[in-house]
Amino acid sequence: MTTSLGGSEMARTIRADVTARAAVLTQRGITPTLAVVTATDDESTAWYVRSIAGSASRTGIHCDTVALSPDAPTDTIHAALVELSNNPGVHGIILQTPLPDGTDLSVLRDAIAPEKDVDGANPVSLGRLMAGQPAFAPATAQAVIDLVEYHDIELKGRTAAVVGRSLVVGTPVAHMLVQRNATVTVCHRHTPDLAGTTRHADIVVVAVGVPGLISQEHIAQGSTVIDVGTTATDDGRLLGDVDADALIGHAGGLTPVPGGVGPVTTALLLANTVTAAERANIQDQFLTAKLIDSPVPA
Numbered sequence: 001m002t003t004s005l006g007g008s009e010m011a012r013t014i015r016a017d018v019t020a021r022a023a024v025l026t027q028r029g030i031t032p033t034l035a036v037v038t039a040t041d042d043e044s045t046a047w048y049v050r051s052i053a054g055s056a057s058r059t060g061i062h063c064d065t066v067a068l069s070p071d072a073p074t075d076t077i078h079a080a081l082v083e084l085s086n087n088p089g090v091h092g093i094i095l096q097t098p099l100p101d102g103t104d105l106s107v108l109r110d111a112i113a114p115e116k117d118v119d120g121a122n123p124v125s126l127g128r129l130m131a132g133q134p135a136f137a138p139a140t141a142q143a144v145i146d147l148v149e150y151h152d153i154e155l156k157g158r159t160a161a162v163v164g165r166s167l168v169v170g171t172p173v174a175h176m177l178v179q180r181n182a183t184v185t186v187c188h189r190h191t192p193d194l195a196g197t198t199r200h201a202d203i204v205v206v207a208v209g210v211p212g213l214i215s216q217e218h219i220a221q222g223s224t225v226i227d228v229g230t231t232a233t234d235d236g237r238l239l240g241d242v243d244a245d246a247l248i249g250h251a252g253g254l255t256p257v258p259g260g261v262g263p264v265t266t267a268l269l270l271a272n273t274v275t276a277a278e279r280a281n282i283q284d285q286f287l288t289a290k291l292i293d294s295p296v297p298a
């Protein structure tokens with residue numbers, strides 16, 4: 001039997017907490033605000049931006065979308081990020097990838113103030129994450145880990161394969177799995193025998209963007225499969241990287257697309273935004289008391 005590892009219920013719980021915390025801030029005259037910067041006509045980004053805007057409005061977070069042209073030069077995107085980093089009314093910033101061909105992403109990562117870096121894109125955030133220090137993790141990577149833990153899937157002492165090595169998903173997920181005592185193999189375009197590698201893993205995380213890449217031959221019977229892929233089709237559907245039909249009855253657990261990692265990602269991005277807004281107003285004694293009572297969010 002294959003368990004469906006859904007994320008919608010978990011996302012609802014996170015959103016309820018975000019709503020309560022956002023209400024406290026709003027009562028004190030602070031509107032938690034997330035800026036979403038795009039420079040792409042990529043359809044899966046459009047899905048994410050719609051999901052963020054919808055969830056933000058339901059939780060009491062103000063969402064500001066800065067939609068730049070898909071051929072915007074690095075300088076233009078950089079200037080937008082610097083302005084948002086310096087704007088005290090903005091608490092969180094997410095720069096959507098992909099970006100126009102030729103964009104210098106490393107310059108842009110540096111331009112996101114670490115205290116507003118709610119998708120963990122700045123090397124300071126990534127470095128702190130890897131050093132085990134408090135930092136905003138990329139929301140998707142955190143969503144993968146939280147979803148696995150929510151469904152009581154043991155990581156300690158188990159083997160994992162991560163397919164994809166972007167800084168948004170694959171690389172941070174791999175590190176976070178190792179931090180939780182899994183033994184991890186990272187796969188990418190140059191991996192010689194993908195199926196032979198993933199077939200040895202108890203847990204397979206796939207973040208590639210190629211629908212149907214992972215089929216039954218890639219997965220050992222009973223393993224857990226986390227499908228991060230979201231490819232939008234022309235007829236308005238969202239496809240994962242896993243051939244779900246081929247895995248039903250074969251995998252032990254599988255995240256659905258939609259309804260798996262995606263909703264948790266969106267909810268955690270908003271949670272990070274509220275945390276950033278709380279920290280930015282740490283001088284507010286009421287909020288300080290609340291923060292001291294609660295553990296530092298990872």
Ligand SMILES: NC(=O)C1=CN([C@@H]2O[C@H](COP(=O)(O)OP(=O)(O)OC[C@H]3O[C@@H](n4cnc5c(N)ncnc54)[C@H](OP(=O)(O)O)[C@@H]3O)[C@@H](O)[C@H]2O)C=CC1
Nearest residue numbers: 044140164165166169188189207208209228229230262265
């Ligand atoms: N559900 C959610 O919350 C989220 C979903 N996504 C989705 O996840 C997917 C991946 O996103 P992202 O990491 O940003 O994408 P990138 O394009 O940045 O990275 C894709 C990775 O997949 C690898 N890859 C590509 N083709 C193959 C192949 N045939 N075999 C093995 N590896 C391959 C690439 O390898 P190489 O490095 O060698 O080029 C690269 O490391 C997309 O569909 C995206 O929309 C992303 C973020 C959040």
Ligand SMILES: Nc1nc(=O)c2c([nH]1)NC[C@@H]1CN(c3ccc(C(=O)N[C@@H](CCC(=O)O)C(=O)O)cc3)C=[N+]21
Nearest residue numbers: 044045047048051095096097140230258259260262263
């Ligand atoms: N810097 C950056 N970080 C990202 O995390 C990032 C990005 N860029 N670029 C685009 C991809 C794509 N992505 C999605 C996240 C959630 C859903 C999502 O919530 N999907 C819902 C469906 C949406 C809905 O129902 O409204 C689901 O899977 O159920 C989709 C896509 C994040 N990405």
